[in-house]
């Protein structure tokens with residue numbers, strides 16, 4: 001099974017959690033896009049859902065494929081969000097934001113009763129941090145914000161490069177008009193402490209640590225899909 005087939009496998013399994021009439025948060029990224037494609041087929045077949053997209057990119061894809069959308073202001077309480085991740089650990093703590101949509105992803109997931117993560121085996125780690133942590137910042141005072149992050153990380157025993165994300169020649173700008181530092185801290189032994197500390201820096205808009213947000217991960221590998229629940233419990237799906 002190649003990488004795309006694994007994404008499709010995870011997205012297909014996630015679709016089984018979608019019920020008629022649901023208010024759905026719809027994630028961002030290549031795995032989430034497979035989910036959107038499959039969801040659109042179900043919608044064409046009569047399934048009634050209302051989706052809230054986590055990015056302009058996902059919104060465009062949903063419109064192209066005919067998935068009905070609402071804004072989060074129109075639909076502020078959601079039943080389920082389905083989204084990808086850059087890393088997943090055994091307690092379902094996540095690193096997200098590789099696609100630059102972490103702020104809206106976190107707001108939408110936070111407005112949802114449940115969040116299901118869809119990913120392939122390569123995203124499962126024992127300790128978060130091999131993937132550089134996206135930190136969304138306000139462009140105003142970004143040098144001061146960088147220094148504050150570095151000082152704070154060092155107090156937590158973390159060091160590493162903070163790379164300002166670029167899109168070709170330009171600085172990458174999020175849907176909310178912010179910039180992103182990708183922080184290569186390496187292994188993050190206490191993600192909860194780092195998350196809380198980053199939230200205390202005024203120039204930090206949001207960070208890609210999603211802790212206690214996902215209730216289930218559907219992980220696809222060459223042999224099929226399995227579920228992962230907090231504390232390493234789960235089951236093989238096929």
Ligand SMILES: O=C(CO)[C@H](O)[C@H](O)COP(=O)(O)O
Pocket residue numbers: 027028029030031032083084085086095096097098099100101102105
């Ligand atoms: O957090 C995200 C976007 O901000 C994505 O969910 C994450 O980057 C995974 O993407 P992909 O499914 O393409 O590997």
